[in-house]
Amino acid sequence: MQQSTKKNYKSKIIKITAATAITLSSLASLPYNLMTTEAMMASAAELTKSVDVATFAQFKTALEDATVTDIQLKNSLTLTASITTTKGAIKNIHGNGNLIDLKGYKVLLADGASGLVENATITSASGNNYSLFYSENTSTKLVYRDINQSGGYLPRMAGELRLEGNITHSTTGGNNSFEGRNLTIASGANVQFTNPTSGAYSSIDMNATYGPSTLLIEKGGYLNIDTAATTWSGIWLYQGSNMIVDGTLDLKTKLHGINVQKGAESATITVSGEMNIDSQDKAILGDISKLEFLEGSKSKISSASTTWPLTIGTMILRDNSDVEIEATSTAGSHSAVTLSQKQNTQGFTAEPKANFSITTNNGKTAIDG
Numbered sequence: 001m002q003q004s005t006k007k008n009y010k011s012k013i014i015k016i017t018a019a020t021a022i023t024l025s026s027l028a029s030l031p032y033n034l035m036t037t038e039a040m041m042a043s044a045a046e047l048t049k050s051v052d053v054a055t056f057a058q059f060k061t062a063l064e065d066a067t068v069t070d071i072q073l074k075n076s077l078t079l080t081a082s083i084t085t086t087k088g089a090i091k092n093i094h095g096n097g098n099l100i101d102l103k104g105y106k107v108l109l110a111d112g113a114s115g116l117v118e119n120a121t122i123t124s125a126s127g128n129n130y131s132l133f134y135s136e137n138t139s140t141k142l143v144y145r146d147i148n149q150s151g152g153y154l155p156r157m158a159g160e161l162r163l164e165g166n167i168t169h170s171t172t173g174g175n176n177s178f179e180g181r182n183l184t185i186a187s188g189a190n191v192q193f194t195n196p197t198s199g200a201y202s203s204i205d206m207n208a209t210y211g212p213s214t215l216l217i218e219k220g221g222y223l224n225i226d227t228a229a230t231t232w233s234g235i236w237l238y239q240g241s242n243m244i245v246d247g248t249l250d251l252k253t254k255l256h257g258i259n260v261q262k263g264a265e266s267a268t269i270t271v272s273g274e275m276n277i278d279s280q281d282k283a284i285l286g287d288i289s290k291l292e293f294l295e296g297s298k299s300k301i302s303s304a305s306t307t308w309p310l311t312i313g314t315m316i317l318r319d320n321s322d323v324e325i326e327a328t329s330t331a332g333s334h335s336a337v338t339l340s341q342k343q344n345t346q347g348f349t350a351e352p353k354a355n356f357s358i359t360t361n362n363g364k365t366a367i368d369g
Contacts, residue, residue, distance in 0.1 A: 053071055076099035087111045088111070093132075098121070102122065124149070130156055145167075153171070157181065170194045170195070181214075186218055216244045223250070234255075237261070237269075238267070241260070242268050243258070245271045256279060256282040268290045271321075274298045283305070309335075311338045313340045316346075317354035321354050324357050332362050335368035338367075
């Protein structure tokens with residue numbers, strides 16, 4: 001019998017992840033005979049450098065070293081000075097369950113840099129509004145994952161802060177939980193912001209300094225805010241702000257729930273998931289803003305205010321949205337919903353299949369304007 005001359009060929013499959021990606025241009029520079037699995041993996045390894053740190057001095061050195069991308073904490077540590085990373089750096093801090101005490105110091109994520117902080121407990125002095133990390137540059141990006149923080153602020157970011165996993169932030173006095181441009185609550189995240197003191201600032205302040213901002217709760221993400229502040233709202237929006245609730249928001253406040261800066265151009269609040277507001281004062285104060293409940297969304301909004309429980313420029317309820325709004329006070333002279341009728345506003349629209357109730361308890365009409 002004649003033997004087969006066929007040969008079996010096995011190919012090597014090379015998996016390249018985001019952490020070890022190699023650009024095509026870098027491969028093109030390699031001689032053909034060196035473009036093997038081993039050469040490619042060696043080149044990729046050069047892009048990642050991980051170090052173990054156990055002291056503040058080692059921590060500072062690693063953050064200032066442009067070649068270090070990953071920092072593994074082996075002990076809890078306390079900052080004794082502020083730190084600045086190099087421009088364009090990648091800094092991933094793996095806390096391994098340890099404590100990072102910032103005291104009153106800060107760590108700057110330099111222009112074009114990105115980072116990750118995960119699996120750590122962080123404490124900070126009250127009034128420290130910079131934290132680990134912070135940035136004044138809109139190109140920076142930071143992920144916080146599985147972080148328990150108390151005191152001070154979460155990172156103040158001119159770029160984007162993304163919260164993943166389980167995040168808790170409790171603070172007292174004149175502190176925000178977040179102040180910055182873009183904040184994302186990731187799918188699957190469970191985020192808890194609490195401030196039990198009357199002198200607290202807004203839990204979320206979408207700072208107008210950096211331009212139009214976006215607060216996004218992704219589908220499957222959960223954000224719970226419980227604040228006793230009596231001079232600041234739970235969420236503060238500004239000119240051009242976009243608030244998108246694709247997941248779930250529970251907001252409980254002593255003062256206003258959501259406040260759009262007075263005199264600002266319109267902000268937009270869009271709900272496709274679930275938004276619940278329980279406010280002892282005005283639930284939403286946004287006289288030239290737009291509030292839209294999309295198909296399949298569910299919301300319950302309650303206000304105990306005696307003056308303008310909910311003020312908005314445009315309110316739209318799409319088919320199959322489920323919305324309940326109640327002004328609980330028996331006093332006062334205003335309706336549950338006041339339509340501002342100011343510049344470019346569109347008033348109240350409910351599509352035929354929208355399911356909604358708007359209730360007052362002071363004898364006034366449900367909607368005014």
